[in-house]
Amino acid sequence: MLDFAIQTKGLTRMFGDFTAVDHITFNVKQGEIFGFLGANGAGKTTAMKMLTGLLTPTSGEARVSGRDVYTEAESIKKNIGYMSQKFSLYDDLTAEENIRFYGGVYGIQPHELSQKAEELLERTGLIEERKKLVKDLPLGWKQKLAFSIAILHHPNIVFLDEPTGGVDPVTRRQFWEQIYEVSEQGITVFVTTHYMDEAEYCDRISIMVDGRMDALGTPAELKQEHSAETIEEVFIKLARSAKRGGG
Amino acid sequence: MNSFSGFVVKEFKQIYRDKRTLIVLFGMPVIMMILFGFAIRNEINNAKIGILDRAKDEASQAIIHKLEASDSFEISAYLKSYDEVEALFRQGEVKEVVVFESEFRKKLVKQGQANVQVLTDATDPNLANLVQSYTANIIQDYAETLHEGKHLETAGISPDIRMMYNPELKSVNLFVPGLIAVILMLVSALMTSISITREKEMGNMEILLVSPLKPYHIIIGKVLPYLVLSVVNVITILILAKFVFQVPFEGSYLLFFAESGLFILTALALGVFISSASENQQTAMMISLAGLLLPTVLLSGFIFPVSSMPDVLQFVSHIIPAKWFLVIVRSIMLKGSDFLLIWKETLILVMMTVLLIALSIRKFKVRLQ
Structure with missing residues (x-):
C-alpha cells in the first residue's frame, strides 16, 4: 500500500506567457478525502487535467498512484476514476448499458463485469430501473450511478469535478455519505466544489488562488490559521487577494 | 480489444435508438x-x-407530325396569325411556338433552304434551351430524310450530333453519381461530426479521454458505424438506380465499391476534422451544411457543369472532394472506365484523405497538450 495517492512538487503549467498553475506542491494520503477549492479561473481544472494525464506539465514533478505523470500517463489512467459535473452518462442507453459500457472501457473482463454490474445495481437500489433509459432517471440517481461507475474498476483515486453542481441539499447530503463509504474502502477521493459546507466534510482541503496553492490543511487548521469561523470566510479572505478575474 | 468492441456496440445502439435520425439516414x-x-x-x-x-x-405537315409523335412535345394550339403569339405566351399556355413560312416546301426544294422560326418562352431559360434544341433536332432529322429520299445535294453543312454514353440525355444518369456523393457527404461527414461533438458537449469525451481507451480507438469507434451505414446507402441507391430508373452500369462493381470506400474515408476524415474544430453540435452542423453540403451540391458538377463556371469557382471546385468522386463514378458507371483512366482523380482523393487525417490528429493533440 502506498502512503501517498498523489505527490506533487513545484508542479507548473504555462500556456504561452500565462502561468495557469504556479509551482504547486502537495501530497494526498491514501484513503483521504481531499477537497480542492478555488475560484473560477484559479487553475483547478488545469491542475486536475495534469493529474489525470490529459495535460503534460510544463515543469515540476507529480506522481499519481505512485506513477510518474510524464512517463506513465497510460498506467495512471488505469488506476484512476473520474466523474464530472455533467455526470457524463449516455442518456439514450439504459442504466445497465452505461455500467457495462464504462466497465468495458476501463478494461474489466466480461465475466467479471456481469457480476460487478449486478452488485452495483443492487447496492445503488437501481435493480428495478436497470432497463430504464438514463434520461428518465431522477438527477439524484444519475449522480449516484455516475459515481458508482467511476469507481467500478476499484481505482486507487477517484477525481470528482464539482460532482454536486445543481443538485438539491438532501441529495447532496446522500452523495457525501456515498463519498465516505468509498473512502472507507481505501479509495482516495479528490474532489472540487464550490459549496463551502462541503469543504468542511473533507479530511483536508487546499485553496488555489491565481494558480498558487495559498492554503492547505484540515478545515480546523485553516480556520484557526486565518482566524475565521467558517471555511467560507477563509475562502473569501484568500479569494479577495486574487488578481485574476473570476470567469 | 474488448473495450473497443464495446464502444462500437454502444455506438450502434445509440444510432438504432435515435429513430428520427435513423429515418433520415435510410429514408433520405x-x-x-x-x-x-x-x-x-x-x-x-x-x-x-x-x-x-x-x-x-x-x-x-410532316414536321408537325414528327413533333406531335415525339414524347417531348404536345401541340396544344394552332395559331392563325402572328399576332396571337404574344398573347399565348403571356397566358403561359405554351413553352414554344414553331412558325413555318409560307411556301415552305417550294423554297426547300427549289432553293434548298426554307425557314422555320422557333420562338421560346425564355422566362425559364434552361427549359427554353432544351425545348429549342429538341425542336431543332427533329427538324434536322426531317431534313436529312428528305435529302436521302430525293438524293438532293445541299451545299450547307449539317452537323451530326451524337450524345455518347448517355444517348437519351437522361438526367437520372447524371444525377445518380451526384446523389451518391451528396448522401455520402451527409451520412459520413455530417453525422460523424455531429455525433463526435455531441460526445464532447455532454461531457462523455472527457471521461473517455481520462479512461485507458486510446484516442484513436475513440475516433475509429465513432466512425466505424457510419462507414457501415454509408455502404448500405450506396447499395440502396445503386439498386434503385438499376431497377427503378434503369441507369446503365458499364464498369466494374469492384472498382466502384473500392472508389466509394475511398470517398467515404475522405468524408469521414472531413467529419472528424470538423468535429475537432467545433465545440458543439450546432457549430458542427452549420460547418457541415454550409461548408460541405452546399459546395457538394452546387460546385461539384452535380447540377451545374464545372466547365461553365467562372474561373474563381472552377478553382474552388478543385478542393471539393465530391468533384473528383463525380468524375470517377460517372466514368465507371456510364463509360465503363477501368482504373487506368481514373487513377489521377483517385490519387487526389487519397491525398486529400491523408491530409485531413493528419490535420485532425494534429488538432486533437494540440487540444490535449
Missing part, C-alpha cells in the same frame, strides 16, 4: 433518389407548344 437516399429521378429533370416531357403553319404543305 430513397426520397432524394425519387425526387431527382422523377421530379427534377433536364429532359422534357410533353412540353406544350403552339404551331403557326403558313405553308400548310407536305413538308410543314
Whole structure:
C-alpha cells in the first residue's frame, strides 16, 4: 500500500506567457478525502487535467498512484476514476448499458463485469430501473450511478469535478455519505466544489488562488490559521487577494 | 480489444435508438433518389407548344407530325396569325411556338433552304434551351430524310450530333453519381461530426479521454458505424438506380465499391476534422451544411457543369472532394472506365484523405497538450 495517492512538487503549467498553475506542491494520503477549492479561473481544472494525464506539465514533478505523470500517463489512467459535473452518462442507453459500457472501457473482463454490474445495481437500489433509459432517471440517481461507475474498476483515486453542481441539499447530503463509504474502502477521493459546507466534510482541503496553492490543511487548521469561523470566510479572505478575474 | 468492441456496440445502439435520425439516414437516399429521378429533370416531357403553319404543305405537315409523335412535345394550339403569339405566351399556355413560312416546301426544294422560326418562352431559360434544341433536332432529322429520299445535294453543312454514353440525355444518369456523393457527404461527414461533438458537449469525451481507451480507438469507434451505414446507402441507391430508373452500369462493381470506400474515408476524415474544430453540435452542423453540403451540391458538377463556371469557382471546385468522386463514378458507371483512366482523380482523393487525417490528429493533440 502506498502512503501517498498523489505527490506533487513545484508542479507548473504555462500556456504561452500565462502561468495557469504556479509551482504547486502537495501530497494526498491514501484513503483521504481531499477537497480542492478555488475560484473560477484559479487553475483547478488545469491542475486536475495534469493529474489525470490529459495535460503534460510544463515543469515540476507529480506522481499519481505512485506513477510518474510524464512517463506513465497510460498506467495512471488505469488506476484512476473520474466523474464530472455533467455526470457524463449516455442518456439514450439504459442504466445497465452505461455500467457495462464504462466497465468495458476501463478494461474489466466480461465475466467479471456481469457480476460487478449486478452488485452495483443492487447496492445503488437501481435493480428495478436497470432497463430504464438514463434520461428518465431522477438527477439524484444519475449522480449516484455516475459515481458508482467511476469507481467500478476499484481505482486507487477517484477525481470528482464539482460532482454536486445543481443538485438539491438532501441529495447532496446522500452523495457525501456515498463519498465516505468509498473512502472507507481505501479509495482516495479528490474532489472540487464550490459549496463551502462541503469543504468542511473533507479530511483536508487546499485553496488555489491565481494558480498558487495559498492554503492547505484540515478545515480546523485553516480556520484557526486565518482566524475565521467558517471555511467560507477563509475562502473569501484568500479569494479577495486574487488578481485574476473570476470567469 | 474488448473495450473497443464495446464502444462500437454502444455506438450502434445509440444510432438504432435515435429513430428520427435513423429515418433520415435510410429514408433520405430513397426520397432524394425519387425526387431527382422523377421530379427534377433536364429532359422534357410533353412540353406544350403552339404551331403557326403558313405553308400548310407536305413538308410543314410532316414536321408537325414528327413533333406531335415525339414524347417531348404536345401541340396544344394552332395559331392563325402572328399576332396571337404574344398573347399565348403571356397566358403561359405554351413553352414554344414553331412558325413555318409560307411556301415552305417550294423554297426547300427549289432553293434548298426554307425557314422555320422557333420562338421560346425564355422566362425559364434552361427549359427554353432544351425545348429549342429538341425542336431543332427533329427538324434536322426531317431534313436529312428528305435529302436521302430525293438524293438532293445541299451545299450547307449539317452537323451530326451524337450524345455518347448517355444517348437519351437522361438526367437520372447524371444525377445518380451526384446523389451518391451528396448522401455520402451527409451520412459520413455530417453525422460523424455531429455525433463526435455531441460526445464532447455532454461531457462523455472527457471521461473517455481520462479512461485507458486510446484516442484513436475513440475516433475509429465513432466512425466505424457510419462507414457501415454509408455502404448500405450506396447499395440502396445503386439498386434503385438499376431497377427503378434503369441507369446503365458499364464498369466494374469492384472498382466502384473500392472508389466509394475511398470517398467515404475522405468524408469521414472531413467529419472528424470538423468535429475537432467545433465545440458543439450546432457549430458542427452549420460547418457541415454550409461548408460541405452546399459546395457538394452546387460546385461539384452535380447540377451545374464545372466547365461553365467562372474561373474563381472552377478553382474552388478543385478542393471539393465530391468533384473528383463525380468524375470517377460517372466514368465507371456510364463509360465503363477501368482504373487506368481514373487513377489521377483517385490519387487526389487519397491525398486529400491523408491530409485531413493528419490535420485532425494534429488538432486533437494540440487540444490535449
